[in-house]
Amino acid sequence: MDQKSIFYIIFLLITTTVFSQKAYLSKSEADKVITPDVKKEFGLEFPAFRVYNYSDKAGKFYIVLTEKNDGTRDADTLHHKIKAVCLKNNAGKLEKSWEINDFVTLVSNSEYEESIWFWTKYSSFTDIDKDGIVEPVIVYGTNGYNGYDDGRIKILIFYKGEKIAIRHQNGVLDEVRNTEVDSKFYKLPESIQNHVKKTMKTIMEHDKGIFPYGWEKNMKNHKTKFDEN
Template sequence: MRMFLAAMFIVAISGKQLYAQQVKTKSVILSQDLISATFTDDDIKQYNIKYPIRRVYAYDDQSGPNYLILCESIDDIVKDDTLHRKIQAVNVRKVDKTWELNDFINSNDQNSGQETSIWFWTKFCEVKDLDGDGNIDPLLVYGSSGDNGYDDGRIKIILNYKGQKIAVRHQNSTLDEGRHIQVDAAFYTLPQPIQQHIRKLMQTLSDKGFALYPHEYEKAMAQKKLLID
């Protein structure tokens, strides 16, 4: 199958031993040329890839070789800015799809207003072994924007950990009463280093101006609250 022949080609041209036994985990980002060479029309149909591929991570861990495919619809272009209404993430191991994520804009939400675009924030996405057990723990970050840009959009942090998707969901707002965070109960069962890693990521999003959190949200998370407003 061309998909896996291309994966071996990645190793050869990069000089990185993606599948070397002495390395427990490894991940690389495929170039657009390699994405085109790796995923045929038949592959796209088989894995029900619905939208144009934005990014592909090829990674290897104790489960074997994997591909994490991030896709975004292309719906409009406004002032040289491409708008996306739907996103999809598909994880493929060998020849089987192991998990999938789908989301879309809120077209008319009374609480958050109308959103204009949603996309993966690839600068903050990570494909790493976060707990040192020899398996990759994909951490996806994506968000939306509305009439006020990031200020009234949403942010979602989704961790795939041991086959379970665990999320922290945040609604931005310029009004204090409009901001809230929803934390999956499973988040508080994660190993402490992973919890701290995600909390640090949340702080980074705030420091860089992407997130406006409720007052004293960190204290609320320390108290293991599920809804913070």
């Protein structure tokens, strides 16, 4: 094997490592970046649950996930609001690229969802389509009176400056469950679409959600809304 081939293999290994890691900062590292002044500047009022960092061809980024603490139940912390911001390090100055805001919603005349939080187990921060740019996929959800069974799931894909969403409502009854897919999802590279569909399968396998019967066929046919009615 010649020297050029060896260097190419080393480059691929390094690139794969950089773009496949789900790296996040320790609390002490995060505190050095997300200072009180930064929190004030970007309206980060809630505790930072996690701060991810990555670098790609577009620069160096921090994704800050924050969740409002609203008491506890069965030793679990409840959150009624969440916020996330993506900050780009531009020559030492942080600039906001995008943000996410959501909160628990009313599910009946007098009952709200119990909690909302980021599902980092299903989120990813990798260069999925291998173009040198990371495509963050952020998943969060809620639970209600029946736990996950009547909560919501939201999957957000950030691609070339656009925020593309898949929204799902769980339900104890079949006719309650429904899924909405932004039409722009079907214009994404096939590798990104497949990555998201695999994530949806994993969520179902872990009993965190039930997508309507035939959801894979519906997505193959580029349906933007489907249910079991």
